[in-house]
Amino acid sequence: MQVPILKQGAYLIATVQSALTDEDLKQLRDALVGQVSKVRARGVIVDVTALDVIDSFATRTLRDVAHMIRLRGAETVIVGIQPEVAFSMVKLGLSLEGVATALDLEEGLAYLDRKVKGHNHEVRTHR
Amino acid sequence: MRFALIADEVRVPIDSDADIVSARQKGRELASHCGFPSTDLAVVATAISELARNIVRYAVHGKIILRVVDNHGKRGIEVVATDDGPGIPDVALAMQDGYSTSGSLGLGLPGTRRLMDEFEIKSDFGKGTTVTVRKWKR
Numbered sequence: 067m068q069v070p071i072l073k074q075g076a077y078l079i080a081t082v083q084s085a086l087t088d089e090d091l092k093q094l095r096d097a098l099v100g101q102v103s104k105v106r107a108r109g110v111i112v113d114v115t116a117l118d119v120i121d122s123f124a125t126r127t128l129r130d131v132a133h134m135i136r137l138r139g140a141e142t143v144i145v146g147i148q149p150e151v152a153f154s155m156v157k158l159g160l161s162l163e164g165v166a167t168a169l170d171l172e173e174g175l176a177y178l179d180r181k182v183k184g185h186n187h188e189v190r191t192h193r
Numbered sequence: 194m195r196f197a198l199i200a201d202e203v204r205v206p207i208d209s210d211a212d213i214v215s216a217r218q219k220g221r222e223l224a225s226h227c228g229f230p231s232t233d234l235a236v237v238a239t240a241i242s243e244l245a246r247n248i249v250r251y252a253v254h255g256k257i258i259l260r261v262v263d264n265h266g267k268r269g270i271e272v273v274a275t276d277d278g279p280g281i282p283d284v285a286l287a288m289q290d291g292y293s294t295s296g297s298l299g300l301g302l303p304g305t306r307r308l309m310d311e312f313e314i315k316s317d318f319g320k321g322t323t324v325t326v327r328k329w330k331r
Contacts, residue, residue: 150232
């Protein structure tokens with residue numbers, strides 16, 4: 067099951083539609099890291115609202131996505147982790163340390179706007 | 194078997210990545226039929242995911258057996274993950290957080306123990322591994 071990736075302005079939005087296999091997760095990771103530079107995106111949102119399980123492999127892959135994209139100079143935010151999924155992740159011992167998360171798509175967009183605008187401002191002041 | 198079996202067991206062969214997803218979906222369904230609250234459905238599904246992935250990673254082939262069990266009127270779900278793979282040379286070590294021989298996060302077994310109410314592991318080096326976990330309805 068491939069995850070559709072939409073471009074919206076300077077952002078890429080990947081919306082997970084159904085359960086993902088390990089192979090699907092790896093494909094999503096590679097597609098996002100590739101697309102970021104291709105479309106010169108400043109931010110990436112991964113919407114996981116539809117996921118009913120985020121296990122150790124999914125966590126590691128999402129963390130890798132965020133770190134790889136940061137190395138490409140863009141920001142990632144994971145949105146829509148369901149309450150019972152969050153509960154299971156913490157019990158299992160998983161965390162998304164160093165990865166931005168937000169309640170939903172709207173909050174995720176607001177987060178990226180703040181991040182990206184802040185970054186522009188920084189660049190301008192250095193000139 | 195220590196507990197009364199309530200319904201027919203569900204057997205899911207585990208041979209590939211895709212089977213991990215179907216095992217956890219079947220487990221969630223069974224737990225849902227059993228009347229578990231939604232938090233526990235996610236917990237059971239996550240535990241099954243970790244156990245099934247261990248089979249794919251380390252043993253390649255195996256199976257997940259799902260059962261609804263009863264202990265003096267208390268309903269629960271039992272998950273047995275069994276394979277005839279290489280076995281675990283040092284079970285105590287494998288139960289430690291962060292220990293992994295595959296480059297994973299090393300949380301599968303200790304994390305699964307934290308998720309479920311009961312956890313039993315039997316591994317014969319060279320012969321295979323069987324992990325049995327249970328979650329009881331509160």
